[in-house]
Amino acid sequence: MAASTPRPTGPRLTDVLINRALRRLPPPTTGYTVRREHIPMRDGVQLRADHYQPAGDVAGTLLVRCPYGRGFPFSVVFARLYAARGYRVVLQSVRGTFGSGGVFEPMVNEAADGADTVAWLRAQPWFTGSFGTIGLSYLGFTQWALLADPPPELKAAVITVGMHDLHQSTWGVGAFALNDFLGWSHMMAHQEDRPRIRVGLRQLTAQRKVKRAAAGLPLGAAGRALLGSGSPWYESWAEHPDPDDPFWDPLRYPAALERAQVPVLLLSGWQDLFLDQTLTQFHTLRDRGTDVALTVGPWTHSEMVTKGLGTVTTESLDWLGTHLAGEDRPSRTSPVRVYVTGAGEWREFPDWPPETRSRSWWLQPGGRLADGPSTAAGAETASFTYDPADPTPTVGGRLLAPGGGYQRDDALARRNDVLTFTSEPLSDAVDVFGSPVVELAHSSDNPHVDVFVRISEIDARGRSRNVSDGYRRLNHSAGTIRIDLDEIAHRFTSGTRIRLLIAGGCHPRFARNLGTEEPAISGAALRPATHTVQFTDSRLLLPTHS
Numbered sequence: 001m002a003a004s005t006p007r008p009t010g011p012r013l014t015d016v017l018i019n020r021a022l023r024r025l026p027p028p029t030t031g032y033t034v035r036r037e038h039i040p041m042r043d044g045v046q047l048r049a050d051h052y053q054p055a056g057d058v059a060g061t062l063l064v065r066c067p068y069g070r071g072f073p074f075s076v077v078f079a080r081l082y083a084a085r086g087y088r089v090v091l092q093s094v095r096g097t098f099g100s101g102g103v104f105e106p107m108v109n110e111a112a113d114g115a116d117t118v119a120w121l122r123a124q125p126w127f128t129g130s131f132g133t134i135g136l137s138y139l140g141f142t143q144w145a146l147l148a149d150p151p152p153e154l155k156a157a158v159i160t161v162g163m164h165d166l167h168q169s170t171w172g173v174g175a176f177a178l179n180d181f182l183g184w185s186h187m188m189a190h191q192e193d194r195p196r197i198r199v200g201l202r203q204l205t206a207q208r209k210v211k212r213a214a215a216g217l218p219l220g221a222a223g224r225a226l227l228g229s230g231s232p233w234y235e236s237w238a239e240h241p242d243p244d245d246p247f248w249d250p251l252r253y254p255a256a257l258e259r260a261q262v263p264v265l266l267l268s269g270w271q272d273l274f275l276d277q278t279l280t281q282f283h284t285l286r287d288r289g290t291d292v293a294l295t296v297g298p299w300t301h302s303e304m305v306t307k308g309l310g311t312v313t314t315e316s317l318d319w320l321g322t323h324l325a326g327e328d329r330p331s332r333t334s335p336v337r338v339y340v341t342g343a344g345e346w347r348e349f350p351d352w353p354p355e356t357r358s359r360s361w362w363l364q365p366g367g368r369l370a371d372g373p374s375t376a377a378g379a380e381t382a383s384f385t386y387d388p389a390d391p392t393p394t395v396g397g398r399l400l401a402p403g404g405g406y407q408r409d410d411a412l413a414r415r416n417d418v419l420t421f422t423s424e425p426l427s428d429a430v431d432v433f434g435s436p437v438v439e440l441a442h443s444s445d446n447p448h449v450d451v452f453v454r455i456s457e458i459d460a461r462g463r464s465r466n467v468s469d470g471y472r473r474l475n476h477s478a479g480t481i482r483i484d485l486d487e488i489a490h491r492f493t494s495g496t497r498i499r500l501l502i503a504g505g506c507h508p509r510f511a512r513n514l515g516t517e518e519p520a521i522s523g524a525a526l527r528p529a530t531h532t533v534q535f536t537d538s539r540l541l542l543p544t545h546s
Helices: 013-022 074-083 110-122 138-147 166-171 178-190 196-214 219-227 234-238 246-251 254-259 275-287 309-323
Strands: 032-040 046-054 060-066 087-093 131-136 154-160 264-271 292-300 336-340 345-349 357-364 368-370 381-386 418-422 430-434 437-444 449-458 464-474 478-484 488-492 497-503 529-544
Touching: 013 074, 013 309, 032 087, 032 110, 046 074, 060 074, 060 110, 060 138, 074 087, 074 131, 074 309, 087 110, 110 138, 131 138, 131 309, 138 154, 138 254, 154 309, 166 234, 166 246, 166 275, 178 196, 178 219, 178 234, 196 219, 219 234, 254 275, 264 275, 264 309, 275 292, 292 309, 336 488, 357 497, 368 418, 368 497, 381 418, 381 497, 437 449, 437 464, 437 497, 449 478, 449 529, 464 478, 464 488, 497 529
Parallel strands: 060 087, 060 131, 131 154, 154 264, 264 292, 292 336
Antiparallel strands: 032 046, 046 087, 336 345, 357 368, 357 529, 381 529, 418 497, 430 488, 430 529, 437 478, 437 529, 449 464, 449 497
């Protein structure tokens, strides 16, 4: 164990400056020391950790398990901000990363290594018998892995944009989430490159390289050409589409949602790639009577530690103060707090989603979207051809990669392989809370097709921006299909127009449908598909809230 580094007993100047930048945080109260720990696992491997010890009274102990290193930004976001407010923090590098022994296999070892880390905590002379967990993204997954067999000393968890099921994130819609998981694998393959300046330079060009690789076929070979010898797990993810495949069992912890008893705060963004899992977590814990709260802001995954950091940290400190530090006050005024996009305001609810009524908007000839079914004689239809050699591109949406979130999508609506249906300007504002649904009387001349749908909002100047997306892979050529879109809290203001887009892909967010029966990992042949939508029985359903 390395010797402790002396620190001033009062709050550090840098912590005071961070507090000013984030504005709403309670002020730092103490200094702290930092020392290196080597934590043994059951197989003899040792994991490195940085131990932040407050100089004054300790409010509680926090465990943070991270694959991305113990330096900036994680040392600030999940250690210094809390240590400066009296929390002892153990910030640990997971197996095979940043000096920790063993080999990094994403998700596979987090349950066992988490349990062994808790066993080490119990043996420390400074341990007071309870601890909490915090962290985002992969750091959230490590918490769910621990909650699958929750230790009795765990008293509170704060999980920010953390998935519990890797299959749901990679294959949940039936098509492989290509861009995000190829991009993440590329990042992991190079995050410890030396010199460190090389990592920064590589990040500047990473997305361009990932998009180029995502355009190649076969998918497996093109990805490996980018990754080189790194990230050996990538192909295995891409070649196991079946949710019932035992391959996924070590990579998901649905049992954690059924076993967790501790108070859990869930933090997410409407444009986060794991939003659907966060909402599943909330609903499951709520239905079991677990003490759970939910906050969703207007953020993407990466914005949780930039634009959303002040809100995330403030609410986390409140939650931990009540449930770990034992402060005699409620942690929040309502179980659910959401940001209403379009209205630009926060709203509180006792549950999510709130009570709504379904309002239908029907597809009409001429690209119109109206509040009544088409009265045109005969079976009016519209068609488009999806060509996997020129796949419909991704524009904005729930991405891990740069370019996600709310984006102008006018160019997408102008493509020949996209159908658009647009309403008249709204006479009154329409508040939508929950999951919109698109029902389509759909057919195709090829049974191997995907359907992408999007709701956008067109402002008074004619500019279109995405609001909610849905995606589904089909295995039949005709029938009525139902697509549930991303949940939203959005106000379509008076004078704006609602637009529905329908396409056959969203590449490279999702691997293109090749139009054949070849596996995604090895397929290379391409077969176009012509989609036809019949207006009768095709509609958009919006869950509206008064």
